[in-house]
Amino acid sequence: MPGPVRELVERLEGADFETWTVGGEVRDSLLGMSSGRNEWDLATRATPKQMRRLFDRTVPLGVEYGTVGVFASDGELYEITTFRHDVITYGRKAVVAFASTLDEDLARRDFTINAIAWHPRREVLHDPHGGRRDLEDRVLRAVGDPAQRFREDYLRVLRGLRFAGALKFEIHPDTWAGMREAVPGLAGLSMERVREELLKVMDAARPSLALALYETSGARAVILPQLSEGIGPRALATIDAVPQEGAHTRIAALLACGFGESANRGAVTELLRGLRFSNAETDRIAVAVGGGLGPERRLVDDAVARRRWLSSLGRRSAGDVFQLWTAALDAGTAPVADNDVRHVIAAVQRDLDRPVPMSVHELAVAGRDLVALGWTPGPRVGRTLQRLLEAVWGDPSLNDRATLLEIAAEEPPSS
Ligand code: ATP
Ligand code: MG
Numbered sequence: 001m002p003g004p005v006r007e008l009v010e011r012l013e014g015a016d017f018e019t020w021t022v023g024g025e026v027r028d029s030l031l032g033m034s035s036g037r038n039e040w041d042l043a044t045r046a047t048p049k050q051m052r053r054l055f056d057r058t059v060p061l062g063v064e065y066g067t068v069g070v071f072a073s074d075g076e077l078y079e080i081t082t083f084r085h086d087v088i089t090y091g092r093k094a095v096v097a098f099a100s101t102l103d104e105d106l107a108r109r110d111f112t113i114n115a116i117a118w119h120p121r122r123e124v125l126h127d128p129h130g131g132r133r134d135l136e137d138r139v140l141r142a143v144g145d146p147a148q149r150f151r152e153d154y155l156r157v158l159r160g161l162r163f164a165g166a167l168k169f170e171i172h173p174d175t176w177a178g179m180r181e182a183v184p185g186l187a188g189l190s191m192e193r194v195r196e197e198l199l200k201v202m203d204a205a206r207p208s209l210a211l212a213l214y215e216t217s218g219a220r221a222v223i224l225p226q227l228s229e230g231i232g233p234r235a236l237a238t239i240d241a242v243p244q245e246g247a248h249t250r251i252a253a254l255l256a257c258g259f260g261e262s263a264n265r266g267a268v269t270e271l272l273r274g275l276r277f278s279n280a281e282t283d284r285i286a287v288a289v290g291g292g293l294g295p296e297r298r299l300v301d302d303a304v305a306r307r308r309w310l311s312s313l314g315r316r317s318a319g320d321v322f323q324l325w326t327a328a329l330d331a332g333t334a335p336v337a338d339n340d341v342r343h344v345i346a347a348v349q350r351d352l353d354r355p356v357p358m359s360v361h362e363l364a365v366a367g368r369d370l371v372a373l374g375w376t377p378g379p380r381v382g383r384t385l386q387r388l389l390e391a392v393w394g395d396p397s398l399n400d401r402a403t404l405l406e407i408a409a410e411e412p413p414s415s
Pocket of ligand 2: 023024025039
């Protein structure tokens, strides 16, 4: 445990507030793996008010839930949460009340492996729900009555599928039964929470195990009913092949495969907006989905078609499209021959490096050049520039001022 986290515990305990570390970092440490994220969570008897009195630099992260962010000596922000138990639950949101004991706090946590507390000063592990044994047996088990716990907060179903997939754990039969029973309730979750969960799944080294569970549990059909093809082997292989830091490209792979033949810009955009992705993210992902898992056949041998395609795609999107194509190549899911995919990527890359103009604004002549030569400003100038662009796509060496003016003159300036 990082020294600065230990200092936070010392500080709270020095003021007589019992404090433990809990949650994902305790779980992952016991598994002998570090998330590398340094997201230590502290649970304490101190109330938010008392915490704010004790520490100089705090951030109210969710004071009504008892969570205060505190900057430690390493400059990092750590979450410290007052012991609490859930009182009233509406399935999607819990109203919490503070509790006086660690045991009450651990009992409201979702899975046994997430309900282990470690006391760094006394070096004591407190594990009333048998989380340690479940870690050894590699079993995911809900704390308490599974059906009830999932009804309290349906997001726990998705969290459970994610943990089971990421850790390669078996889901205990009773917990699995509880999840299956709770699956229809996922429809009531806020889409922001679903999106955040989905992105966490996509952040794992290999999302496929969790995503396969999304399908077999029935969760996918409830939260993403638009994906007529579901999440099949093609999607799973392609998603895993996208580099880990490419979560958004992984979402694009999910949609490209899941919509299958019915993928169109409108449907893809609607789904992404429904998940409350920002406009910028929606556009970016939708463009990648539009690129598919590989180039269309006509892009293989036709340089002009390729340039027209890149122009409509926009330069900046080429990287995302290529990332998805390359993943499909690696996964063996590309729709055209491997050599053809590589050929198109290399050819487009050459155009990007050269660079070949992708819009009339990048031509060696501008509308005002034509006007200076006596053209009447108007749509005809625009049409001529477009014609020049097409000519340059056919032969990029034509893109110099004198040549383009010559070609422009082939058409009378007014008629
Ligand atoms: P990771 O950060 O790797 O996703 P984590 O277990 O740390 O996993 P967090 O979302 O950071 O998950 O939450 C920290 C802890 O808070 C969890 O370990 C769990 O004990 C508790 N917790 C979080 N969300 C819920 C929930 N919806 N229901 C019950 N307990 C929860
Ligand atoms: Mg965490």
